Each structure stands twice: as C-alpha cells, then as structure tokens.
Amino acid sequence: MLENIRVVLVNTSHPGNIGGAARAMKNMGLSRLVLVDPQQFPHHEADARASGANDILESAQVVATLEDALVGCSLVLGTSARDRRIPWPLLDPRECGTKSVEEAGQGLEVALVFGREYAGLTNEELQRCHYHVHIPSNPDFSSLNLAAAVQVLGYEVRMAWLAAEGQPSKVEKEELNAPGNDTLSTSDEMERFYGQLEQTLEGIGFLDPSNPRHLMARLRRLYGRSAVSRSEMNILRGILTETQKVVRGEPHKRKDK
Structure with a gap:
C-alpha cells in the first residue's frame, strides 16, 4: 500500500x-x-x-x-x-x-x-x-x-x-531480564502475598489488628488493579521478607538488582 x-x-x-x-x-x-x-x-x-x-x-x-x-x-x-x-x-x-x-x-x-x-x-x-x-x-x-x-x-x-x-501504534516493552516471569500472578499467589503483607504491616506497627480501618481491603484494591506480574511479585515478596528480618532483629544482606 x-x-x-x-x-x-x-x-x-x-x-x-x-x-x-x-x-x-x-x-x-x-x-x-x-x-x-x-x-x-x-x-x-x-x-x-x-x-x-x-x-x-x-x-x-x-x-x-x-x-x-x-x-x-x-x-x-x-x-x-x-x-x-x-x-x-x-x-x-x-x-x-x-x-x-x-x-x-x-x-x-x-x-x-x-x-x-x-x-x-x-x-x-x-x-x-x-x-x-x-x-x-x-x-x-x-x-x-x-x-x-x-x-x-x-x-x-x-x-x-x-x-x-489493524496493527498497534505502540509496542509494549518486555522485561528482558526476567524471561518466563512476565505472566500475571495467580489468585493464590496474590493471597499468599496479602497474608505476608498483613503480617509485615503488623510487625512494623503500621497495621493495628484490633482497629484495621479497612486497610487491607484498600491495599487489595490497589494491588488488584495493578496487574502484578510474577517477576514483580517476587520483588514485593522479597521486600517483605527482608523487612520481617529487620523486625525480628535477624541479619540480612542487601540485594542490588
């Protein structure tokens, strides 16, 4: 043409x-x-x-x-x-x-x-x-x-x-450093993340379990509309794990990626 x-x-x-x-x-x-x-x-x-x-x-x-x-x-x-x-x-x-x-x-x-x-x-x-x-x-x-x-x-x-x-006018960029991890997190993976997130927020004193004020519901809504990929989930879970170590007074290593 x-x-x-x-x-x-x-x-x-x-x-x-x-x-x-x-x-x-x-x-x-x-x-x-x-x-x-x-x-x-x-x-x-x-x-x-x-x-x-x-x-x-x-x-x-x-x-x-x-x-x-x-x-x-x-x-x-x-x-x-x-x-x-x-x-x-x-x-x-x-x-x-x-x-x-x-x-x-x-x-x-x-x-x-x-x-x-x-x-x-x-x-x-x-x-x-x-x-x-x-x-x-x-x-x-x-x-x-x-x-x-x-x-x-x-x-x-x-x-x-x-x-x-019928061709797109923009091309989505793939995360080249995480081959195979670009699929979205599954429902059960998200639930495990929410569980760890809640524990961590309680551990640092940000979430009061006796008076949560719908905090977790709001966070679920936030992450739910973010279409979190598995590679992104690994980052989030890693941050929570290291935060929990600090709260418990355990030694941790900084991970620069």
Whole structure:
C-alpha cells in the first residue's frame, strides 16, 4: 500500500534537505521520492543527511516538471496554505494521512507535494493539486524545515496505515531480564502475598489488628488493579521478607538488582 504513495519535492535548493526528507520517509515506511528540478543533486550533503536512507536517494526519480512527477497519480496533495486567489479544498495532516491511505489501499497512485524552502508552491502548482494540506504550526513561527514537513505528513500516513492494517501504534516493552516471569500472578499467589503483607504491616506497627480501618481491603484494591506480574511479585515478596528480618532483629544482606 505505502509503495503507492510518492513524495514529490519541487525545486529544492538545499541538498541537505533532500537527504533529511529521505531519512524522514524511511522512518515512516515511505520509499518513493521524486525530485522536480533540484538545484543540487546528487550531492554529498544529501548523502550525509540521509543517515542510512541512502537507498531512497539512489532510487529517487529526477524530473524536469511537476507535471512529469505526477504522471499516473489519482490523488495529489500539495503542502501549503490555501491558494492566495482561489479557495481550495483544505485538509489538515491527519486528514491527509487518512485520505492518502484510503486511496493507496485501492491501488491508486498518491503524491504528497512539497514546495521550495523559500517560497513553497506557486499558485499554478497548487492548482494541480486536488487538496491543499496545511500544517497548523505556531502562527508566530510558522515556517517548517522541508524535512520536518515531510516527517509530519509521513507520520500521519503511517498512523493511518497502521490503523488500516489493524496493527498497534505502540509496542509494549518486555522485561528482558526476567524471561518466563512476565505472566500475571495467580489468585493464590496474590493471597499468599496479602497474608505476608498483613503480617509485615503488623510487625512494623503500621497495621493495628484490633482497629484495621479497612486497610487491607484498600491495599487489595490497589494491588488488584495493578496487574502484578510474577517477576514483580517476587520483588514485593522479597521486600517483605527482608523487612520481617529487620523486625525480628535477624541479619540480612542487601540485594542490588
């Protein structure tokens, strides 16, 4: 799907921005770069800024005109404020990402068009676009670096693609130091913990068994909603065991983990 979406940079003046845009594309899973009449390309600064995305630069298509860059496209989105003479359909970045993925998912070709660093797209170029995309930046400092603009739209495209593919947008991190202990504690394990916790709290004088004031019920509620894993339970039980040793006056060793 994402291979149907091309990033088009028009008349880019700084080669470093081309490399930065390529890096932003690769971060977000986009691979097709089209350069319209770049002022300096290929260039060592583009290679340096690509920082590992040099394959995108190597496969970039260089054309003379925007018309050449848009051949075969069914949806063209131009990044700019609205046309200065004629009102035009306007999307925000999130709508742009959703629209792009919807069209690309149907096998259609999509182009995200970015203008010159100093002047953006001309009115004539904007009128070749089906929609204009405006990034709602700080009005007191609204000018985005070209690569940053590519990153913003690339991110929204990726988020829309993840949603369309049914993939999570965040990945839970596993506890690498505790293989096999990442399952949740069982009910009986929790009961043994509550028993030891109650004994420990009585031992340090925090819990008065003659006047408990629902303390254990509140603690059960606290730990019950915490989804305690077995590795976490081992830590908690270890803390209680060492605390009980101190209360009994037994020697104990500090365990740094």
